[in-house]
Amino acid sequence: MTVALIGFAILLILIVILRIPIAFSMAIVGFFGFAYMQGLNFDTYTDFNWNSALSMAAKRVINTAQEYSLSVIPLFILMGNLVTKSGLSHQLYRASNAFLGHMQGGLSMATVVACGGFSAICGSSLATSATMAKVAMPPMRKYGYADSLATASIAAGGTLGILIPPSVILVIYGLLTETSIRELFAAGFIPGFIGILLYLCAVRFAVWRNPEDGPCGERLSWPERIQALQGVWGVLILFSVVMGGIYLGVFTPTEAAGIGAGGAFVIALYRRSLTLANLFDILTDTARTSAMLFGVLIGALIFSNFINRAGLPGDLLTLVQSVDVSPMVVIFFILGIYIVLGMVFESLSMMLLTVPIFFPLVQSLGFDLVWFGIVVVVVTEISLITPPVGMNVFVLSAVLRDVKASTIFKGVTPFWCADIIRLILITLIAPISLFLPELLYR
Amino acid sequence: MLFCTWVSTHYEEQGPVKWLAFALEMIAATTLFLLMLLTCSDVVGRYFLSNSIDGTTELTEIALAILIFAEMPVITWRGGHVVVDILDRMMGRTVIKLLGLFSVFLIASSLYFIATQIYFLAERSFRRSEVTEFLQLPVGLIVEYIAFMSWITAATLLSYGVYRLLWRSRD
Amino acid sequence: ETIMRVASWLPPTHVQNAVVWPTWGKWIEEATEGRVKLEIEYGLGHPKTLFELVEDGVADASFSYHGYVPGRFKLALGVEEPLMGASAEAASVAYWRVHQKYFAAANEHDGLTVAGVFVHGPGQIQTIEPISSLADLKGKKIRIGGGVPAEIGNRLGVTPVGAPAPKVYELLQQGIVDGVFLPIAEQKTLRLNEVARNVVALPGGMYLGSFSIFINPDFLDSLSDKDREAIMSVSGEKLSAMAGRAWDAADREGMKAAEEAGVNIVKVSADDAFAKDFNQLVEGMDQIWLDSVADRDVDAKSALAELRSIAHSYHE
Numbered sequence: 001m002t003v004a005l006i007g008f009a010i011l012l013i014l015i016v017i018l019r020i021p022i023a024f025s026m027a028i029v030g031f032f033g034f035a036y037m038q039g040l041n042f043d044t045y046t047d048f049n050w051n052s053a054l055s056m057a058a059k060r061v062i063n064t065a066q067e068y069s070l071s072v073i074p075l076f077i078l079m080g081n082l083v084t085k086s087g088l089s090h091q092l093y094r095a096s097n098a099f100l101g102h103m104q105g106g107l108s109m110a111t112v113v114a115c116g117g118f119s120a121i122c123g124s125s126l127a128t129s130a131t132m133a134k135v136a137m138p139p140m141r142k143y144g145y146a147d148s149l150a151t152a153s154i155a156a157g158g159t160l161g162i163l164i165p166p167s168v169i170l171v172i173y174g175l176l177t178e179t180s181i182r183e184l185f186a187a188g189f190i191p192g193f194i195g196i197l198l199y200l201c202a203v204r205f206a207v208w209r210n211p212e213d214g215p216c217g218e219r220l221s222w223p224e225r226i227q228a229l230q231g232v233w234g235v236l237i238l239f240s241v242v243m244g245g246i247y248l249g250v251f252t253p254t255e256a257a258g259i260g261a262g263g264a265f266v267i268a269l270y271r272r273s274l275t276l277a278n279l280f281d282i283l284t285d286t287a288r289t290s291a292m293l294f295g296v297l298i299g300a301l302i303f304s305n306f307i308n309r310a311g312l313p314g315d316l317l318t319l320v321q322s323v324d325v326s327p328m329v330v331i332f333f334i335l336g337i338y339i340v341l342g343m344v345f346e347s348l349s350m351m352l353l354t355v356p357i358f359f360p361l362v363q364s365l366g367f368d369l370v371w372f373g374i375v376v377v378v379v380t381e382i383s384l385i386t387p388p389v390g391m392n393v394f395v396l397s398a399v400l401r402d403v404k405a406s407t408i409f410k411g412v413t414p415f416w417c418a419d420i421i422r423l424i425l426i427t428l429i430a431p432i433s434l435f436l437p438e439l440l441y442r
Numbered sequence: 443m444l445f446c447t448w449v450s451t452h453y454e455e456q457g458p459v460k461w462l463a464f465a466l467e468m469i470a471a472t473t474l475f476l477l478m479l480l481t482c483s484d485v486v487g488r489y490f491l492s493n494s495i496d497g498t499t500e501l502t503e504i505a506l507a508i509l510i511f512a513e514m515p516v517i518t519w520r521g522g523h524v525v526v527d528i529l530d531r532m533m534g535r536t537v538i539k540l541l542g543l544f545s546v547f548l549i550a551s552s553l554y555f556i557a558t559q560i561y562f563l564a565e566r567s568f569r570r571s572e573v574t575e576f577l578q579l580p581v582g583l584i585v586e587y588i589a590f591m592s593w594i595t596a597a598t599l600l601s602y603g604v605y606r607l608l609w610r611s612r613d
Numbered sequence: 614e615t616i617m618r619v620a621s622w623l624p625p626t627h628v629q630n631a632v633v634w635p636t637w638g639k640w641i642e643e644a645t646e647g648r649v650k651l652e653i654e655y656g657l658g659h660p661k662t663l664f665e666l667v668e669d670g671v672a673d674a675s676f677s678y679h680g681y682v683p684g685r686f687k688l689a690l691g692v693e694e695p696l697m698g699a700s701a702e703a704a705s706v707a708y709w710r711v712h713q714k715y716f717a718a719a720n721e722h723d724g725l726t727v728a729g730v731f732v733h734g735p736g737q738i739q740t741i742e743p744i745s746s747l748a749d750l751k752g753k754k755i756r757i758g759g760g761v762p763a764e765i766g767n768r769l770g771v772t773p774v775g776a777p778a779p780k781v782y783e784l785l786q787q788g789i790v791d792g793v794f795l796p797i798a799e800q801k802t803l804r805l806n807e808v809a810r811n812v813v814a815l816p817g818g819m820y821l822g823s824f825s826i827f828i829n830p831d832f833l834d835s836l837s838d839k840d841r842e843a844i845m846s847v848s849g850e851k852l853s854a855m856a857g858r859a860w861d862a863a864d865r866e867g868m869k870a871a872e873e874a875g876v877n878i879v880k881v882s883a884d885d886a887f888a889k890d891f892n893q894l895v896e897g898m899d900q901i902w903l904d905s906v907a908d909r910d911v912d913a914k915s916a917l918a919e920l921r922s923i924a925h926s927y928h929e
């Protein structure tokens with residue numbers, strides 16, 4: 001435990017004080033930490049066998065760069081970029097604005113809903129944030145929204161989709177714990193929609209505190225609204241094809257990314273908004289963002305190998321078991337650990353590291369594993385916007401080079417609080433998650 | 443010449459580095475476009491021609507690696523990796539530059555060593571004649587590519603990356 | 614006291630992690646009088662990398678599936694050939710003996726000490742809609758792993774869909790594939806009893822899946838001669854048989870889970886038309902394997918014959 005905690009501390013120093021890119025900070029601490037666990041110290045470093053630590057890191061690089069399921073990242077980002085460049089995003093937001101813009105923070109609310117819808121389809125928080133940054137940011141800026149509120153609603157909105165099915169994370173949880181995946185999917189719906197509602201409240205709260213952050217637009221008449229809708233048929237068709245294709249089983253979510261990108265390409269061609277030069281721009285822009293994300297992912301995986309080897313997950317379990325309290329207190333204790341881990345981890349590695357350790361304990365305390373799955377996913381969602389390492393926030397600041405991560409973190413606070421409220425609700429009131437699975441399958 | 447002007451206005455880099463950046467990004471862009479076409483034709487093939495493309499999965503994996511590592515040198519020498527900037531306001535420009543140099547050194551050396559190990563693993567994979575499932579392509583080839591691109595990333599970062607950081611950075 | 618770190622994959626509840634490792638660990642602990650203890654570690658990466666991670670000392674021991682590394686383990690795939698007609702335990706014991714006598718010399722496990730080899734139970738046809746003959750599978754979208762099952766799929770004229778095993782549930786649930794070829798144990802472990810509601814169990818199954826359990830040689834060298842010999846004394850055939858037996862038990866559990874969930878299970882007997890069609894379908898597949906290992910300098914033909922005769926005469 002001590003080794004792992006020292007590792008965390010060094011990682012934070014590298015990231016925050018020495019300003020070393022996150023990807024390389026995590027990889028370097030992970031590499032040396034792992035070597036330390038293999039017997040490296042000041043007496044042995046001259047004749048230390050570096051081969052095992054090097055192989056561990058090298059294999060992570062080789063395999064992550066060739067991980068089939070990660071192809072959703074470049075392809076969905078490409079889809080977003082194509083949609084944006086063909087001018088559809090502008091019309092999409094004109095339509096949203098027509099319906100919601102007259103309200104305080106209306107575009108932010110539209111963004112949350114759109115992010116929820118989009119990330120529900122693509123299931124990747126990172127891809128959602130990157131895409132929606134391209135789509136939603138320009139209009140919000142145009143209507144005078146504060147960067148903090150605008151970016152925060154994208155970063156937070158992007159976390160919603162992990163819970164709304166189909167969800168890769170829920171499938172992984174189901175396989176790790178042998179829990180019914182369709183029950184998990186059913187259980188995710190209501191908490192997912194509660195998430196959207198609470199985020200809408202968070203937007204209202206933010207504009208109530210600072211009305212100038214989300215100014216009202218003019219109210220449009222119904223004919224104008226209908227007319228605004230006509231500009232977005234392309235996006236609607238694209239979204240229906242992607243979403244419908246997944247739900248009807250025409251293609252997998254991974255393939256849907258390629259279909260979505262292809263569809264967006266066809267729409268862009270049809271609208272004659274593509275030249276060879278701007279196609280090249282769209283493709284290279286996508287490639288750059290993807291390469292950056294893969295770097296962080298590889299770093300996180302190398303670091304998680306170290307944390308795992310240092311025995312942190314197992315030690316935490318011993319710690320939880322050693323305190324003699326009621327089962328619900330143990331659950332809150334576990335959630336506390338998740339929130340602390342969430343400061344430095346991204347969702348998937350957190351899930352892979354902790355679930356195998358915690359679920360036998362939770363099961364032995366008599367809790368429902370479907371319910372625990374939803375709780376775990378909500379708490380990992382929170383990790384995506386929890387400083388100092390909130391992956392969604394970093395994706396946004398990478399896509400929008402002129403907005404600092406600190407600005408986004410500031411804006412994210414009300415959304416983070418909304419998430420905590422949702423977490424408490426779902427933890428204390430199990431039927432929120434279990435109602436649908438009970439109704440449909442039990 | 444129109445094309446040269448376009449590349450010049452498009453890339454902030456100087457001299458030959460500009461053309462290197464263009465070449466690498468051209469590879470990445472083409473691969474990404476082909477990846478999109480591949481997925482689409484696989485799904486279309488499955489439904490309308492009742493035959494999916496053999497080895498779509500492995501081609502996707504290879505394309506992903508090509509795409510990511512073609513782009514790696516460019517984003518690295520441009521300082522495009524995610525950095526936490528919470529303390530920037532408290533540090534002076536000189537401190538930030540010095541820390542930048544320190545990062546360059548750390549990143550380049552870790553890439554150098556990891557690339558050496560990746561190259562070793564590629565050789566071993568060749569020796570054992572490991573191939574992909576359907577297309578029987580040697581697995582070592584793409585691993586070797588990752589090693590070479592990591593070395594190129596380290597080399598360009600140490601040369602152009604340092605030059606850019608010290609003399610050309612705008613902020 | 615030495616800790617032997619065993620890198621593992623599959624869920625913690627899977628028979629490999631719940632039974633095979635703990636049993637072997639107990640044996641090792643007893644044989645070394647408590648000086649060597651086994652510890653399971655998850656999450657080191659894709660199972661295909663475990664061969665090399667153990668070779669390079671990232672973990673001390675592990676197990677993996679030979680089909681994940683095409684080209685390297687060609688001999689090992691011989692045991693996957695159809696029509697073995699034996700339980701996983703019998704096939705695993707035969708496999709170990711044949712491995713020692715024939716395959717080991719070709720050194721496909723270069724850099725590793727092989728502690729055991731085993732197979733999973735027979736792969737069966739598991740589909741969303743019922744099928745009444747092999748011909749019904751023609752044109753159906755079937756998720757298939759590589760190697761022997763891929764060749765069978767090819768001969769059946771199915772549209773193959775490639776995906777790792779943990780993705781299968783999702784593919785079936787969404788109807789992206791019409792079925793899979795997998796052991797019956799997955800009715801429980803991958804929860805296929807919710808989505809693949811029709812199973813055709815051929816006698817002896819369609820194919821077997823080949824695994825090995827291996828140890829890092831440097832780790833063994835770091836132990837005393839006595840402990841090293843103690844570990845090897847509870848490995849080899851004893852370990853292979855135990856692993857096969859455990860995976861057989863997982864198949865029985867899978868069958869039970871399928872029956873309890875009301876899955877439509879057709880148990881084909883050897884003289885049914887279904888079984889005869891299948892025998893006809895796979896004719897000549899032995900030769901394909903023999904040709905593929907021609908460069909290995911091993912009497913593969915005798916090895917295959919011996920594999921089958923040992924498996925058939927084995928009594929549990």
Ligand code: NA
Pocket residue numbers: 119120121122123124161162163164165166167168
């Ligand atoms: Na989703």
Ligand code: NA
Pocket residue numbers: 341342343344345346382383384385386387388389390391
């Ligand atoms: Na976080």
